[in-house]
Amino acid sequence: MEVKQVLHMNGGLVATSYANNSLLQRKVISMTKPITDEAITELYISMNAPKDLCMAELGCSSGPNTMAVATELVKTVRELCRALGQQPPEFRIHLNDLNGNDFNSILRDHLPKFQLELRDERSRGGRVSPCFVSAVPGSFYGRLFASNTLHFIHSSYSLMWLSKIPKEVELLNKDNIYMASASPRQVIHAYYNQFRNDFSTFLRCRSEEVVSGTGRMVLTVLGRRSEDARSKECCYIWELLALALKQMVAEGVIEEEKLHSFNIPQYTPSPTEVKEEVEKEGSFGINHLETSEISWAAWGKGFHAAAAAEPDGNNVSGCMRSVAEPLLSERFGESVMDQIFDKYSKILCDRLAKGEEPKFVNVTVSMTRK
Template sequence: MEVAQVLHMNGGLGDTSYANNSSLQRKVMSMTKGITEETITELYINMVPSNDVVCIADLGCSSGPNTFFAVAELVKIVDRLRRKLGRNSPDYQINLNDLPGTDFNSIFQSFLPRFQAELRQETGPGFGQCLVSGVPGTFYGRLFAAKTLHFVHSSYSLMWLSKVPDGVEMNKENIYMTRTSPQSVIDAYYEQFHRDFSNFLKCRSEEVVSNGKMVLTLLGRKVDDASSKECCYIWELLSVALQEMVSEGLIEEEKLHSFHIPQYTPSTKEVASEIQKEGSFIINRLEASEITWAACSSFYSQDSIEHDDGYNVAKCMRSVAEPLLAKHFGDLVIDQLFDKYKKILSDRMSKEDTKFINATVSMTRR
């Protein structure tokens, strides 16, 4: 499976779209707002007052109301600061990046006009130009000209790997790491994360100006065990749903055994270690936070019917994973798969304390 060609969130504005099922991701960005505000403030205060352009990149922007949420906050923080410091407004170059399968049409047709109108209304007279570009491509390679970015933001994207790791064939019915996975499978996932994250840092080191900043948030874990339920349980339960469909003859067993999720949720220790080994950035802050699975309850959906938490989590996961699943198993099984997944999630969430762990790091380019 060519991950770069298949991995993207569900586009459009429909019931199973990412746009209508990404409230969790927005809540996470709100939770990490303090670190982001602190970092962009330090950046702008130390910029040369005559600098007339602030260049910001959001990597893994996806498509939906969240696309402009982080960059709008960044621009408003800088605008408040420049007024306080008595500076003229810079122009803002906003670069939105994601893989080519992302629904960029929806971004620019449905969400860009509202972003621009609200920004103008909130900032008032004297505000500079805010120029927005779409940059399709993988962030595990170069995306921008050398030494052009002042600030890089990415949220809930860097846990996705550039490819399914080599050597995970022995994982059988497990679509991701679990406590029953062979150690060689866990090692293969970590090695792929190591290569990818190192490439990411190297590429950004060439694109970010000296003393430029990055704030990255990704799904992670607090514990050392990479197969812990703390980070793997959400995929383990999807495996259970797929196994039920195999037992009912709806999916071929060989199909299940050849499907693997291209993701790695690192510990905060692993994030710090990779940054230190690559050497281009200084860590300012590195924190772990928690958010319950129930935070997936959507405040975007137009559906007025009250649903339980399992339904909401299943819709959230479907908006993220459906393209991968449909490509491998076919479109015809998707509705039934997520109906089963919803019931499994509802049962487990009623009995267990289920949480996502986030790792957020603020860095400065040396």
């Protein structure tokens, strides 16, 4: 499986789209907003009334979240300019994701709302300046922008995705689809080494693109507090999906060989692992490194409906489908997707009904380019 060719969230605005199933990710963005606001504020002050700010959202996906961070960053800078009596800078905002991302819906459905909000601020007498938005398709495990041009980079829930599945994982992890308690130690090491290589490459590429001495970067990844890569806090969601797939094999709906050759291209790092790679690569200094957690209950029914008071297996399954379906359909075929996620929903409902209260752990790091 060529990861960069098939890894993307479900596009469009249908019931199974990421746009309609990414409320949890939006809540994570809100949780980490104080760190992002602090970073952009310190950046602006250090630049001494800059005439322009160039920012990038890496792994932007599609849906209501895509422009959320950009909107808040622009507002924060403009409010700061008003407080200081300065003219706001021009903004250049680059939206990046892999080529399969639904950029069309961003430009059609969400960019106009962003532009309208800017016009509304002008009509209220606010001090405004131009804001230019562009789409930049491509892998962030390579160069994306011209040297020394970016002032601020933000990425949320993207960097846990790997550039490829290591060969050792494909050969030795046959009874699992991700790291699990039953995974051989060689599989865990292979996943970890792939993360180290990818994250180091990411940092090296960004170091060439971010302005030296002042540029900032805030990254939030799905991670773990434990130093055990097989910890339930990061692997459980995939273990339950594996159970659904094994049921499909037992029923003869999907081939066992296909299941044995399927693995999730993801690694959920600990804060220690993030810190080690940043310090090893050496281009960025860490300002903040924090963990937070969010319950599966945060997965509501959508942006326009209240989140469930308790975790709902159907909601969790729907949200996971919006993320994982492109990977699954590439291996098992589109025709069995409904069956897979119906079984997944039942498994999730059963576990949650038994009183389990699973949570996701987020690792957020704020850095300055040396």
